Amino acid sequence: MDRKFFNKPSLETLNQMGKNTISEVIGMEFTEIGDNYLIAKMPVDHRTHQPYGLLHGGASVVLAETLGSVGAMLMVDDSKYACVGLDINANHIRGVKSGWVYGKTTPIHIGKTTQVWQINITNEREQLVCTSRITMAVINK
Template identity: 80%
Template sequence: MSRNFKIQPSLETLNKMGQNTISEVLGMEFTEIGDNYLVAKMPVDKRTHQPYGLLHGGASVVLAETLGSVAAMLMVDQDQYYCVGLEINANHLRGVTNGWVYGRTSPVHVGKTTQVWSIEIINEKEQLVCISRITMAVLKKQN
């Protein structure tokens, strides 16, 4: 899909949005903005581990939802609309014990009332760790 973002923020702006949120707690950082995709990284450490020392699946889902939600927001006129998650799924394909994981989201469908985003999370060896899909509702603001 080649639809471009309506808003082109800086990485600094995107990363400031994560202050005082779960993104900051988990150490997420946006690293790349394309015409219709975003990339962010997240550390695999004590903040994101499950009890066996592996990347927690829930942490991967938080990364995926953050990417999909922010990307959806960039597709709408924020004076008139906002986006909320309707559904997210994730398939965890490979364990990671340390280092960084990188998520990249791209649109599957951008409509007037819904958006669907695909998120691939890879490790530092560029191996697929998790694949996720999020469906977002596009809602009109009530003034």
């Protein structure tokens, strides 16, 4: 998709938005912003583990939802519109015990009232860990 972000803040601004939220608690950090994609990383450690010592699927969904929601927000004039989640799904492909995972979100559909974003999460060896899709509603403020 060729549509570019309406707003393109700095990485510092994106990371500041996560202060005092779940993003900060689990150590998520935006690392790259393109014309229409975002990349963030998340540690795989005690904050994001499930009881068996693997990356918790819910932590992957938090990363996916954060990336898709922020991507959607950057596609609209946020003085007029807000983007809220309608649906998210995730397929967990591979377990991760430690290190970092990296999520990249790209738009599939950018409409006037809905957006659909694809999020792929990979490990440090660039192997797919989780694939997710989020549908966002675009509403008037």
